[in-house]
Amino acid sequence: MREVAKRFGLLTGWSGTPDFLDAERSFGRLLFAPDETGxxxxxxxTLRRGSVTHLGDLFVLPGHQSAGVGRALLAELLRESGPKVTFASSDPRAMALYVRHGLRPWTPLLYLTGPAAGLPAPPARRTRAEEVATLDARASGGARPATLAWYAALPGVTMYATDRGYAATRLTxxxxxxxxxxxxxxxxCADAVLAALAATRARTARIALPGTHPLVPTxxxxxxxxxxDLDTLMADEPGLALIRPDRYVPHPDLG
Known part of the structure; x- marks a missing residue:
């Protein structure tokens, strides 16, 4: 599966293992369609946040696309009950496939890059994953304390908190x-992101923002x-009711 992931450039930004595939295997479901040689x-x-299923990945090698492989994988991955969400690419075939499985496009997910310094920000304090787990559950739509703890333990990851917000950073x-x-x-949410940016002392920053988030115009x-770059945040209606795209900033790979 990592060979397929490399073909699509999905491991950029992950310096080694563990990576997002390990997270999906540990905290959701990870399936592959085998060829004749295995x-x-x-x-x-997928990754689970409480009752929410986040579809993180669905990739088929170019020579086998439009042959039913993606449909079979998706039907199995989305068979669990509860709300479903995903970040759909600009490929119209993928979006049509998700729509046929009950998901609807709601808002763009914008991948922004820029200088980390120079923005006014409140002070931030370092914190632990368990201290922000409840706030994360309310903003993201479901509890995932084990996933947060796993991510916080990776090299370069720091959790920051303000009085009523939090932000995870990964410095590379x-x-x-x-x-x-x-x-x-x-x-x-905006204050927590700006505070974390200032605290990292990095030169450049990357962030994925839903189109309705107040930080987009800022x-x-x-x-x-x-x-x-941009994707489309898709969800069935109960999923969108749980997730708060105006007060939540997802991790591009972990949802």
Whole structure:
């Protein structure tokens, strides 16, 4: 499965194992479609947050696309009860497949990059994963204390908190990835992200923001910030009711 992931550039930003595939295997489901030799034609993975199923991955090698492999993987991955969410790529075939399985496009998910310094921010304190687990559950739609603890233990990861918000950072060299992050209100989430950015002392930052998040206009009005890519946040209606895209910042790979 990692060979397939490498073909699609999915392991960029992960310096080694453990990586997001290990997270899916430990805290959700990880399935692959085998070829004749036991290798993978494609794979899919989910992560659970309480009752929410986050579809993190569904990839099929180009020579085997549109042959039913993706449909079979998706039907098995989404058979669990409860709300479903995913970040769909711009491939119209993928979006149509998700729609046929009950998901609907709701808002863009914008992948922004820019300078980490220079933005006004409140003070942040370092914290532990268990101390932000309840706030994360309210913002993200479901509890996942084990996943948060697993991520917080990885090299370069630090959890920060403000009075009513939190943000996880992962520092790689001079670059920092923000997420997950959340807050009791949209402004609390924005303050926590800005506080974490200031605390990391990184040069550049990466963050995935739902289109309705208040940080989108703030960052894009700041010199050096730009949209590098975008996906579409898709959910069935109960899923969107649980997730708060105006006060939650997902991790690009962990949801």
């Amino acid at each position: 290798g993978a034609l494609g794979f899919g993975g 060299g001079h670059d920092v990835l923000i997420g997950p992050a959340g807050g009791a209100t949209p402004q609390d 960052l894009l009005a700041t010199a050096g910030w730009r949209i590098g």
